[in-house]
Amino acid sequence: MSILDPFKRVQRLRQADPKRRPDADLRERIPPGQYRTEKFPVLTYGETPVVDLKTWRLKVWGLVENPFMLTWEELQALPRQKIHVDIHCVTRWSLLDSDWEGVPFTAIAERAKPLPSALAVMQHSYGGYTTNMLIEEMYDGEVILADTFGGKPLERDHGGPLRLVVPKLYFWKSAKWLNGLEFIDRDAPGFWERHGYHMHGDPWTEERFG
Ligand SMILES: Nc1nc2c(c(=O)[nH]1)N[C@H]1C(S)=C(S)[C@@H](COP(=O)(O)O)O[C@H]1N2
């Protein structure tokens, strides 16, 4: 099995569920150069935005057949999904067995209908943070727009009311305070990618810096 195949890697992470594996194998779930944390550190560049649910909007635009904008109520009416995943920050902590819930990216994509020319997605946030990802990476069944962590509304420090969660990549690829998904025709760098971070960010091959 190739470590570069994202789908197979997700399968392997699923098999690594502690309910199905002995504790000794926990070690195998920590990517190279990472250590396990029991806490959930907060990492934010700049100010933590205050977002009012009454004025909150998610805009979906760019290379799509059907651009749209959602209010918080409209978002809540979309399909829901829970994920149980390990997450890895480029600053070397890994949080195992985290529980998230929200709207699967696929539900957004089904409604937006990306054009064949859409190659990448730029995540946009309240506060101006951005991060880029190839569109094909967003269809592994584990990418969600999360409003719930550990069964509770997502805390503001961790990106509440809504953030993206992309478990298979370093956590800077998961924008907090998400307010836009822009479909674009090339893999353009987001905030940290312009400051030297890797365009892709796979923790298993340590794609830390570009
Ligand atoms: N809008 C926004 N999203 C962001 C960031 C940020 O500064 N602003 N930091 C990123 C980085 S570097 C990491 S490691 C994670 C941290 O998420 P956490 O604070 O919930 O641990 O969010 C990512 N998403």
Ligand SMILES: [Mo]
């Ligand atoms: Mo990070």
